[in-house]
Structure formats: C-alpha cells, structure tokens
Amino acid sequence: MRKLVAILPLVLTTIFVYLLDKPLGKLPAIGRLLDPVNGCWASADPVNKSFDLQLQLPGLKQAAEVRFDDRLVPHIKAATEHDIYYVQGYIHAYFRLWQMDMQTRAAAGRICEVAGEKALKFDRGQRRKGMVYGAEQSLKAMEADPRSKDMLDAYSAGINYYISQLNYRAYPLEYKLMGFKPEAWTNIKTALLLKYMADDLTGYTEDIAMTVLRDMLSPAEFDLLYPSRMEGSATVIPSDTVIQHPSLKTLAAPPDSIAWTHLQTTDFIQDETDGKGSNNWALSGSRTLSRAPILCNDPHLGLNLPSLWYEVQLQTPSMNVYGVSLPGAPGVVIGFNDSISWGFTNNYRDVKDFYAIEPMSANTYRFSGKELRYNDRVEVIKIKGRPDFKDTVHYTIHGPVIYDQSFHGPGGLIKPLAVTWMAHKPSNEILSLYLLNHSNNYVQFVDAIHHFNCPGQNMLYADRAGNIALWGQGQFINKWKDQGKYVMNGADSSTLWKELIPVAENPHAFNPAQGYLASANQTVTDSTYPYWYNGYFNEFRSWRINQVLRSLHSATVEDMFKLQNDVYSILASKVLPVMLQHINVDVLKLKERKYLDFLGGWDYRLTPDSKAATVFQVWWTELYEVIWKNRFSKVPDKIYPSPERTMQLMIDNNPAIGNLNDLAVYSLRNATDSLAKLEKAGKLEWSKAKNTSVNHLTKLPAFSYPDLKIGGWGNTVNAAKSVHGPSWRMVVQMGRQIEAYGVYPGGQSGNPGSKYYATFLDKWVKGEYNKLSFVPRSGKATSRFTWNIQP
Amino acid sequence: MRSLITILFIAILSGITTFFLPWWMVAVCTFLVVVTMRQRPGQGFRAGFAGIALLWLIVILCRDLPNEHILSARMAKVFGLPNSGLFILVNILLGGLVGGLAGWSGGVMFKYFRK
Known part of the structure; x- marks a missing residue:
C-alpha cells in the first residue's frame, strides 16, 4: 500500500506527460509544440537574423555561391547545370519545404x-481524376530525355x-x-506538382452541364445563350494575322445518334465557379517611350x-535567368534572361x-x-488514425472512370463517365522550361515552348532585339465540330480523340501591325483558324486591355504598372x-x-473605397441570378x-432575358437587403x-491576411477576387539595360x-513594385547575405 | 539555499538534455534532481515548477525578443489568446506544471523509499 502511494504521483505525472506528447483529436x-527548445519557438527567426552560411553540399561538382539581396531573393x-539545380532544390527546401510537401500531397490525393478522414472525398477525387497516373506518364517522358532527367535528379x-540534415527542432512550424x-x-513529386497546375488550369467538368443544356434547349436557343465564339472578342491572336494552311483535314462529325450520350434525371441523385484569369501583354518598340519592347504578365x-511563387536568379556559364519559380520544380517558370522575356496566361482550350x-x-x-x-488500378488512401481506404478505379480505353455509383459527379451524377485528358498523356514541360531559360532568340523560344503540352498557355515573348510574339501553345487535338463539348x-470508336495538331500550327503572332499583343484568357482566334475548338474564355479584361493599349503610343513602365492595377469595369460601363x-424610380x-x-x-x-462599386456588384450579381435561375439553377x-x-x-434587349423592367426592380x-446588411456591418x-484574403494553405487565420484594402474584381484587369488574383505582377523593359519590376x-x-x-x-x-536586381553575367550581386558552398 | 540550488540544477540539466533529447526529458531530469537533492514532496513540486518555468521563460525570451513577437503573436491567435504575453504565460505555466508534477513525484518517491 505504501509503495502504491509512493508510485501514484509518478504514474499520474507519466500519464500527464504522455498525453502532452500525443495529438488529441x-x-x-x-x-x-510548446517546448521552447524544440517546439514552435524554434521557428521564431530573429528579425536581424544573418542568413550567411558556409555550406558543404556533398552532391555538388564544384564550388557555388548564393548571394541574397535585401528582399531575400537568391x-x-x-x-555547372547540375549544380545550379542542386542548389535551387536545396534553397527551395530551405525556405519552402512544408509547402512543397503539402502541395504534392494534395496533387497525389x-x-x-x-x-x-475529412479529406477523403478530396483524395478520392484526385485519385479518380488520374492525377498520379498522369504524373507517372509525364515522369516517363521527363526521365527519357537526359536534359530534364539530370535537371530533376540534381534538384x-x-x-x-x-x-x-533536419531534426525535429528544424522542421517547419506547420x-x-x-x-x-x-x-x-x-x-515524381515534381511531375505531380505540374499536374496540380494542369488540373487547376484545365480541370473543368462543364461538359456534363452542357450535355444537360443541349437536351433542354433548342439548337437556336443554345447557340444564342451559349455561343461557341463570343461576338466582338478581341482575340488573343489579332485577326489580321495570316494563318498558315492546316496540314490536317477537318474531320467529319459522326451522326448525333452515335456521337452523344444523354443524361436523364435518373442519372443524377440528390447531392450536395468562377475561372482563374490572367493577363499578359507586350508592346513593341513602336508603342513605347524608350523604343524598347515591354512585356507584362x-x-x-x-x-x-x-x-x-519563389523569386530566384540562376546563373551558369550557359544561362542567366531571373524570374519566379515554383517551389517543387527546377528552373524559372515566368521571367527573363539576358536576351528574352516571357509570360503565361491560361489558354482555356478544352482538353478534358x-x-x-x-x-x-x-x-x-x-x-x-x-x-x-x-x-x-487500386488506389490505397492512407488515413491518419483509421484503416486504409481502397478505391478501385477502372481504366478504360478513354481513361479512368472518374464518376460512378460510388463517387458522384457534378449534380450527383451516378452514370459512369470516363475522362480523356491531355494531362494524362506523357509530356515534358520541365524540358520546355529548361530550354526556355536557356533561349536567346525567337527561334529558340519557339523550339522551347513546343515541348509544353499541358496546361495550354498563351505564351508571350519580347526580346532585346525588339521582337514581340504570342503563341497559343499546348498540345491540342484535331477535333470534329463539337467534339468533346x-x-x-x-x-463507339468514332468519338475517340484522333490526330494531334502539329504544335507548329498552334495559333501565333509575331510582330503584329498593331504594335502590341495581349491575352487575358479571351477567345484565342477568330474564325479563320482552321481547327475547331471550344473553351472557357473570358472577355472583359481583354476588352479593357485592348482599349488602353490602343491608346498608348509612348508607353512607359509606369503606364504598365497602372494598367496591371487598373480597376475600370467594362462590364459596369x-x-x-x-x-x-x-428602373422605374x-x-x-x-x-x-x-x-x-x-x-x-x-x-x-x-x-477599394467605392461604395458605388459595392452597390453595382451586388445588384448585378442579383440581377444575373434572377435572369437565369428559373431556367438553369437545376443544371449541374x-x-x-x-x-x-x-x-x-x-x-440588345433580347427576349431571352425576360422582362428587364421587372427583373431590374x-x-x-x-x-x-444585402446592401443594408453590409452597411450595418x-x-x-x-x-x-468583397474581402480579398491571402490565406495560409492550412486556412489558419493566425497565418493569414484577410480584408486587404485592394480594389478590382474578376471583370477588371486587377482581378483581385476573394481568394484569387494576380499571383505575380511583372513588367520587363527589354532595352539595352533590362529594366524589370515585379511583386x-x-x-520569400x-x-x-x-x-x-x-x-x-x-x-x-x-x-x-519591387525593382528586380538582375545581375549581369559578369557582375556581382550586391548581397545582404552570402552562402559559400563547397562540394 | 538548497532549494535554490535544486531549482538551478533542474533548469540547467533540463536545458542541456532537451537540446539533444525530446522535450519530456524535462520531467525525467526534474525527477532525478529532486531525488538526488533529497527534497520533500512539497519542496519537490515548488523546485520542479520553478526550475522548468524559469528555463522555459529564459528560452522563450531569448527567442521572442529578437523575433519581435512575430511568432508569439501568431501562436497566441492559434490558441485563441488575445496577445503574445498571455500565450507566453500559458506556455510557461504548462512547463511549470510538468516540472512541478515531476518534482512532486520525485519528492514522494524519496520520502517513501529512503529507508
């Protein structure tokens, strides 16, 4: 008994400590977490922390050096090429490890x-989409080319x-x-990250809603309400561009009875949007004050x-490139080098x-x-604190069966659907970035981007020789009219994807007469482009950008800053x-x-301060809703x-809208009602x-920044929506001295x-904007901190 | 005097040990120091509490001040506390409690087993 009493406090203490050492719920x-020595406190970097380091990296071939500027841009x-990607991998991990880990986990489900368990639906969705399958296909292509393989291996x-080298103390806080x-x-994690981007930018399921709509509406009504080409689009490729003769014949569409399936109400059970836009434009010297081209993205x-994004400059004897990289992938994605600059916007042609x-x-x-x-393909999903979940995904000649009885599609769809998606095909976007980073002229640029298959991008180009160009680049299919809409x-085999369109025949423009090129996710081409395609195009920002650029004849980088931050709403006007x-007052x-x-x-x-903007946006949203909801709210x-x-x-006062007098009131x-609530708050x-927020990936409010005082919306050039917006604003003037700005x-x-x-x-x-300190090949970066790295 | 030395011993030994080993070594160290220093249960609790609270306070201040409270303000918000000061207080009390319990255990153990 005495002994028992003696041991009791020890037992209690042990239980207490044990509980503190285990996650509970x-x-x-x-x-x-709260241990000051090893826990969260280890992440409290002193504000005047010196990032100077003497490093020994055993995988390196020769000595290397990293100079960080005031903004901590390395x-x-x-x-050697091997060494640069090795160090880039080390640096990405040093500053962004948890994020890289988390994003690739998300990609892989x-x-x-x-x-x-709360993430099970998300994980199953990723697996059924074939994210891992697609990454495996791409990895094969990436590892088949020694350039991209060496790059990835080093990274x-x-x-x-x-x-x-990490111990628990040094783990990122998350x-x-x-x-x-x-x-x-x-x-494969790098491949997964690229698929994550592809999914973000091409992963739409609109075909299902369109199928329902086609059966709901007469063909005339359908074309009126959902036209495949928007009237008056200021297309990505200017309409006076000469389109080369297509090498592939237009395919005959199979008869409707064979081509299409119909979705009945019995195909859905009761179950429980807005795109991502981007802008880029380039002015040729004829339209700038300095007479040097300016590229903006x-x-x-x-x-x-x-x-x-993570800003970086990479310098080897054969390359000197600056821009933003994706933590998790080697190279620079958007940026410029000694000779050329480039930027991307999403192309939005349908490839799924x-x-x-x-x-x-x-x-x-x-x-x-x-x-x-x-x-x-048996997908095993490991669940923290639970037994594994096994999901058998059927792969057909078309691709994986993404929706069925056990995993429902939009609107509760239970009819089995397989998906054919460009992101499932082997492709080597990493090689494309490698070549792009090394390109010195237009020919090399074109050669580089032709390896970029998915997600299709409007790839903008400006060089120091004074050229500007724009390609609607990606791997696309020669489709018969409406195929895949x-x-x-x-x-039936007649509905299969057939030939690939040769990439050289992708829509493109080089030094156009208008003196500028601009893309903002609008329709890519006018009707002279010989191949049929559909997509999810937006026009408002493009209309505005074209309106402003047409009026500029001696543009400066400041004009470009102004345009990227422009909040004029064409829609409202x-x-x-x-x-x-x-309105009858x-x-x-x-x-x-x-x-x-x-x-x-x-x-x-x-x-940001406009009350009128709020009144308009709320009223317009309500109006848009009441115009269409009776007819279309049941559409998936x-x-x-x-x-x-x-x-x-x-x-046009078209009768399809209904009685606008009533609807407006x-x-x-x-x-x-909504406005009164807002005013009261x-x-x-x-x-x-609108509450534009930049949230931590975990959505923890403590690590996030809500309620930013920024204007704009999806229909303005500065498209700062609630949690989407301009993720990297860049302006580069390609003169004798390259002048670059970004934010x-x-x-970092x-x-x-x-x-x-x-x-x-x-x-x-x-x-x-921050002025980007692009260090010339011969020069030395003025550095705040330095890493001297020995092999 | 003896209790002051015990407190310092607990703080120093725990600090060194947890630099290399997991955090719960603070409990083990406190327990051992209290037994070695022949403290009674009440003394053991006080010494353990003070020793670990002191250690954690020092380490936290060494990290929080140069960091200008960036991390502590965020962590306070994670735990739903109004400011970093309160977060630090809660953090230190937790350490003190672990130390106190371990010290008490050591004291009780010593009391019953010394003969």
Missing part, C-alpha cells in the same frame, strides 16, 4: 495521411540533402502543428501563403473530355461492339446604363432609392450563360464587401515566424 501534441551562381538530390514529418523527395491564381461508359459486367464495358476488360458516347434605364422604396443614388456619377472603377454546376453574353443580350430589391466600401502577394520565406513571410504583400495591395 484535432489538437497537436501540445507538449512537443542570386545563385554555379559552374494524400491529404488524409496527414489531416485525417531532388538538393532537396533530399537538406531534408536528411509540421509541428499538424504532427507529421518531411519525407524524401522524388522526381500577371498570372491569376489562388492567393496563398506561403506563396505559390468525358465519355459515357456502358458496363457489361462488373469487370467489363462495351466498346466498338466488343466486350473489353477494365484495367483496374458534350459528354460523348464511349461505346456597358451594363449599368441598361440596368438604370429599366417611382415604384422604389426610399431605402432602395438611397442605394441607387450611390451610382450617380460613378466612374465605373472598382476602387449551375452553368449560366456567361456574364459577357448576358450583357450583350441585355444591351426585383433584383434591386434583393440587393437592397460597416462594410459598404468595396474592399470590405507577388507573399514573401515560408516560415510564419519570419519577418520575410509576407514582406511583399503590402506593396502588392497598393499596386507598388
């Missing part, structure tokens, strides 16, 4: 491993050497909060911390098509009159007068009139006619009403405890 292991100098080795640890990097993507599968037994399906066996019959015209209540009064004299700019994904088309129909009434100013909403360090975590955010919000 959603809580991390509190003891480990200027890496190495003697492995979130459950670290976050538990992975650099990351892995960094990871091998590992400690989520209770997992870094794992070794492999080349601002790819719009999810706004997150740690930021998607769906096929209805007719199962014949549990293991077989019908194709071309025969019974074919599925190729089964709707869900196709998967049992065209549609608001129509809305006001249909006499029937309005006092409070409704009050909000209407805000719109008097408004300049159509969505500035609620695909309505586009805002562009709606605007055009309203201006009705929608204003609804809007008044003190959020009538546009930036407060992204984040900071991924550590929430570092002062470099969100350093650029404030400038980004205000529309200011």
